[in-house]
Amino acid sequence: MTESYRTPDDRFRDLPDYDFTPRYFEWRGLRLHFADAGAGPPVVLFHGEPTWAFLYRTVARPLLAAGYRVVLPDYPGFGRSDKPLDPGFYTYDRHTAAMAALVEHLGLTAATAVVQDWGGPIGLRVAVEHPGWFSRLTILNTGLGTGLGKISKGFAAWRSFVERTPDLPIGLVMQRSAVTDWSAEVVAAYEAPFPEPQAKTGAHRFPLIVPLTENDPGAAEMLAVREALAGWHRPAQVLFSTADPTFGVGTARRLAALIPGAGEAETIDDAGHFLQEDQGDEVGRRIVTFLQHTD
Numbered sequence: 001m002t003e004s005y006r007t008p009d010d011r012f013r014d015l016p017d018y019d020f021t022p023r024y025f026e027w028r029g030l031r032l033h034f035a036d037a038g039a040g041p042p043v044v045l046f047h048g049e050p051t052w053a054f055l056y057r058t059v060a061r062p063l064l065a066a067g068y069r070v071v072l073p074d075y076p077g078f079g080r081s082d083k084p085l086d087p088g089f090y091t092y093d094r095h096t097a098a099m100a101a102l103v104e105h106l107g108l109t110a111a112t113a114v115v116q117d118w119g120g121p122i123g124l125r126v127a128v129e130h131p132g133w134f135s136r137l138t139i140l141n142t143g144l145g146t147g148l149g150k151i152s153k154g155f156a157a158w159r160s161f162v163e164r165t166p167d168l169p170i171g172l173v174m175q176r177s178a179v180t181d182w183s184a185e186v187v188a189a190y191e192a193p194f195p196e197p198q199a200k201t202g203a204h205r206f207p208l209i210v211p212l213t214e215n216d217p218g219a220a221e222m223l224a225v226r227e228a229l230a231g232w233h234r235p236a237q238v239l240f241s242t243a244d245p246t247f248g249v250g251t252a253r254r255l256a257a258l259i260p261g262a263g264e265a266e267t268i269d270d271a272g273h274f275l276q277e278d279q280g281d282e283v284g285r286r287i288v289t290f291l292q293h294t295d
Contacts, residue, residue: 002029002089004082005199011192012080016185018057020072022080027101033080034073034102038064041291042108044071044134046099048117048142050170050203051274052079054189058280059114059287066288071111073102075122077202079193090205092218096125103133112291116140116276118206121222128228136294137236137262138287139255141247141273144222147214154245155210162207167197179243179272186277229259235294236262239286241271241278 012022020035035053043063045056053072060070074081075095084090099122103111111134115123120142127134145151151159162168171187194200211219229236236259240252252265266286271278 002084003086004030004076004084005196005201006031006082007080007193007195007199011195015054015189015192016183018054018189020053020057024080025102025105027076027098030076030082030084032074032076032082032098032102034071036069036071036106038067038069040067040069041295042069042071042106042111043114043287043291044073044103044108044111044123045114046073046116046119046123047075047078048119049206050078050168050173050194050200051117051190052193054079054192055274055276056114056280059276059284062281062284062288066292068288068291071102071106071108073099075099075118075202077205083193083199083202085198085201087201087205090202090209092121092125092209092221096122099123100126100130103130108133110135112136112138112287114138114140114287116142117273118142120144121218121225124229125221125225128225128232135234136291137232137234137259138290139236139238140283141240141244141275143247143251143255144226145211145219146223146226147211147216147219148223151210151212152246152248158246159207159210162204166204168194168200168204170194170200170203174274174277177273178278179241179270180278182277226258229255231260233260235290237266237287237290238262239266239268239283241268241273241275243269243271244273244275246273
């Protein structure tokens, strides 16, 4: 059995604007968390690094009000999910498999995958490898690390910081990404899953497993996802913020041009890397508009 850390439940009390009931399923000896609310066509919201389901609480409100079902998973190592202590546990293949297992567990079909940051490589891979499960994509501030191009200066700086900082200051990391004013309670909610250094193994590991060369683990798999997206003729939305130093508007335009089912790239102002936190209501409304126009 994988040795792991489980964040105490009391760390998740009184979260601001987050009232989703926690749900769990077992996967390879780990207890993984997800939220599941509403009825209607399912929308799966894949978070990034070092966040968790809390990130999408504001985005979810317009979706629920419009009659959609929202599913918010936490990857192994994040949020309310168990957190393996072995750094070697954290791989692209394993986390994709965990999320595929959740979608299969829930029996979802004709779902929409909403992805951001590491949710891009993970959620997009699940979608393109299981076309019977997903019929639409919404892509927010993300990219695929195929190792064939240069990484952005923003990501290079972030990776360098992580390499020097084994005990990541999660709250500080999130605050540095903010464009709007976040309350102390919101920052504390992002810190909640990580009360001890050992709980941060996954958060520390994820930036370091992004492929930098085409021979790195995961590079070939991400290239395969990119190639699959070039053949994705189903509806796709590309929606990026304009103040993200890691994934700029140019990345959004290239993705939109790559995917046959995508229209022109959309942008949102006054939002940084975590546009779900800076402009969550607007992100949710834009996704609803896309879904309603493609029903």
